[in-house]
Amino acid sequence: MDDLTLMRGFRAERVKRNPAARDAAWQALTARFEAATAAAPASSSSAPSAAAAIPTANLRRRLLRRRRLFAFAAATAIAAAVVGVLVLGSGPTAQPAAAEILHRTAAIAASPQGPAPSLLPGPGQFLYKKFERLELKGWIPGGTSSGGGLMRSPSAFNALMPSRQEWWTAEDGAGRVREVAGTPRFLTEAERARWEAAGSRLPAPFDPEYQRKYPLAFGDALEARRGVVDTEHAKLKGFRFPDTSRLPIEPQALRHAVEGNSISVGGFNLMYPSAQRLDSEKTIAELFNILSEGAPLTPQLRAAAFNALAELPGIEVDTDATDFLGRQGYAVRSIRNEGGLEFIFDPETAEMLAQREFLTAPGQGPYEEGLPAGQTIRETAYLETGVVDSTHDTPAETPAPAMDERG
Amino acid sequence: MGEIQSDSEAIAASLADPSAFGVIFERHYDAVHGYLQRRLDGPFADELAAQTFLVAFDSRSRFDRSRSDSRPWLFGIATNLARNHRRREIVELRAVAAMTPEAGAGDDGVEARIDAERLRGPLARALADLPTEESDVLCLLVWAELSQAEIADALAVPLGTVKSRLSRARGRLQVALGLLAVTDPVAAEATSTGGK
Numbered sequence: 001m002d003d004l005t006l007m008r009g010f011r012a013e014r015v016k017r018n019p020a021a022r023d024a025a026w027q028a029l030t031a032r033f034e035a036a037t038a039a040a041p042a043s044s045s046s047a048p049s050a051a052a053a054i055p056t057a058n059l060r061r062r063l064l065r066r067r068r069l070f071a072f073a074a075a076t077a078i079a080a081a082v083v084g085v086l087v088l089g090s091g092p093t094a095q096p097a098a099a100e101i102l103h104r105t106a107a108i109a110a111s112p113q114g115p116a117p118s119l120l121p122g123p124g125q126f127l128y129k130k131f132e133r134l135e136l137k138g139w140i141p142g143g144t145s146s147g148g149g150l151m152r153s154p155s156a157f158n159a160l161m162p163s164r165q166e167w168w169t170a171e172d173g174a175g176r177v178r179e180v181a182g183t184p185r186f187l188t189e190a191e192r193a194r195w196e197a198a199g200s201r202l203p204a205p206f207d208p209e210y211q212r213k214y215p216l217a218f219g220d221a222l223e224a225r226r227g228v229v230d231t232e233h234a235k236l237k238g239f240r241f242p243d244t245s246r247l248p249i250e251p252q253a254l255r256h257a258v259e260g261n262s263i264s265v266g267g268f269n270l271m272y273p274s275a276q277r278l279d280s281e282k283t284i285a286e287l288f289n290i291l292s293e294g295a296p297l298t299p300q301l302r303a304a305a306f307n308a309l310a311e312l313p314g315i316e317v318d319t320d321a322t323d324f325l326g327r328q329g330y331a332v333r334s335i336r337n338e339g340g341l342e343f344i345f346d347p348e349t350a351e352m353l354a355q356r357e358f359l360t361a362p363g364q365g366p367y368e369e370g371l372p373a374g375q376t377i378r379e380t381a382y383l384e385t386g387v388v389d390s391t392h393d394t395p396a397e398t399p400a401p402a403m404d405e406r407g
Numbered sequence: 408m409g410e411i412q413s414d415s416e417a418i419a420a421s422l423a424d425p426s427a428f429g430v431i432f433e434r435h436y437d438a439v440h441g442y443l444q445r446r447l448d449g450p451f452a453d454e455l456a457a458q459t460f461l462v463a464f465d466s467r468s469r470f471d472r473s474r475s476d477s478r479p480w481l482f483g484i485a486t487n488l489a490r491n492h493r494r495r496e497i498v499e500l501r502a503v504a505a506m507t508p509e510a511g512a513g514d515d516g517v518e519a520r521i522d523a524e525r526l527r528g529p530l531a532r533a534l535a536d537l538p539t540e541e542s543d544v545l546c547l548l549v550w551a552e553l554s555q556a557e558i559a560d561a562l563a564v565p566l567g568t569v570k571s572r573l574s575r576a577r578g579r580l581q582v583a584l585g586l587l588a589v590t591d592p593v594a595a596e597a598t599s600t601g602g603k
Binding site for chain 1: 424425426428429432436437440441444445449453456457460461464465469527530531534536537538539540545548549550562563564565568574575577578579580581582584
């Protein structure tokens with residue numbers, strides 16, 4: 001019996017239909033319907049009925065359909081304009097085509113000047129990853145925090161929260177995570193002043209009160225204090241790395257494997273576990289995953305991923321991108337339904353510098369309302385990756401084995 | 408409302424005709440109520456289930472209508488409301504833990520360790536001790552039966568955040584329940600000290 005099975009049975013006896021509670025909830029809701037109907041300027045004075053709803057819904061659907069058609073036409077026109085600049089080029093000073101840039105980057109990735117391959121750890125070894133993260137967070141001091149969105153509570157503070165993270169992970173999932181908080185970057189000066197006046201408390205897990213509240217999580221930490229959390233953890237049942245060793249390294253074959261959601265590589269196809277086929281948007285996201293998480297990530301696989309991206313629709317390349325640490329590079333960008341995703345890479349070395357998620361339109365959802373288009377939701381800047389021999393080593397202290405030593 | 412097929416269409420229709428939102432209540436009240444019953448004592452679960460649909464109705468204009476299924480949205484609202492009662496949830500879980508015997512105490516065999524009744528107390532204690540974010544992810548996975556992608560939707564966090572929170576929560580539960588297979592001295596040490 002595993003933990004999830006135990007949890008499924010826990011308190012199952014409490015789940016009972018309660019007609020009285022249901023009726024009370026329904027009455028409260030219908031009262032709200034009536035209030036909303038009375039408040040609506042165009043509403044009739046009579047109570048709404050199911051019969052009246054049908055023509056209203058039909059009319060609304062027709063209007064929505066027209067609006068969608070218009071939006072589609074407008075989006076197509078805008079996309080055509082963008083593609084005209086970034087993909088086709090326009091004149092002697094135009095940027096090279098996106099596809100050309102990606103093919104060129106693929107060639108660099110496959111060359112001896114390309115980045116060193118990343119490897120999977122063997123027995124007794126750990127995959128070391130060091131990165132800096134900037135994430136939009138809302139938090140209530142000493143309490144909960146959100147990741148990737150605003151928190152609307154009056155007692156919450158909202159900011160872009162930087163942190164430096166180091167992860168050591170063994171092949172069975174055991175390892176160590178060290179996180180060090182930076183200084184919150186508030187979206188307004190007023191918010192900063194409010195935070196300072198309230199004691200400048202950091203979000204979870206960096207707040208000492210939060211750390212004391214959860215002794216199971218932090219009681220045995222190597223270090224847990226304001227701004228620093230450093231914990232070791234035991235092996236995780238069922239853990240496995242997103243092993244990319246069986247992926248095809250021919251670009252078309254790689255693309256087809258990803259599109260068919262047929263890559264049985266933990267950590268990638270788990271993103272869309274039930275999909276029979278991935279659309280181009282999801283295929284791009286999976287190829288980004290391979291470039292950021294793949295291990296072993298050989299020069300051939302890295303090159304295949306860049307070449308496959310070059311042939312996908314909807315890809316843009318920005319040749320004037322900068323990550324939040326100030327490193328300049330090119331950004332390969334995918335505009336998705338729910339926002340934008342971009343990878344920033346060094347065009348000279350094909351090294352991945354950062355990954356960023358951002359808003360492509362002014363925020364409208366409850367966790368994004370009021371934020372401008374382009375707002376960073378989360379950015380990860382990669383600093384160092386390698387295989388080490390203990391949770392207290394870093395790659396600089398551990399010579400990297402050659403690829404053939406690892407098979 | 409016979410033509411309305413998806414939750415998304417019902418919510419869109421309710422902008423013009425509020426009564427169209429009744430479909431959402433009919434379809435999902437029992438599931439939301441059951442989820443909250445797992446987390447909180449009866450009267451609180453009843454109250455929060457009603458509130459969930461009132462909050463959903465009031466914020467229906469902000470529902471992302473590219474999502475056909477409103478369950479992640481509704482469970483997200485329910486989870487946010489339950490969060491305000493986290494202290495009560497913890498007190499209840501600790502009360503359960505206090506009434507049931509410890510697991511893993513002494514030299515019990517494997518069969519005794521996997522006995523669900525014996526693990527009820529440690530499970531309750533472990534759930535009480537989980538950070539709220541991790542507890543939310545676990546409850547949505549098991550009790551609301553949302554997929555990881557739907558949980559990401561419900562909590563408005565990226566899928567990677569859900570995965571990492573779930574991984575940590577399960578690691579902690581497994582250590583607390585003594586279910587973690589321990590074969591090496593490093594893991595044994597971590598397990599014996601409660602793990603992290």
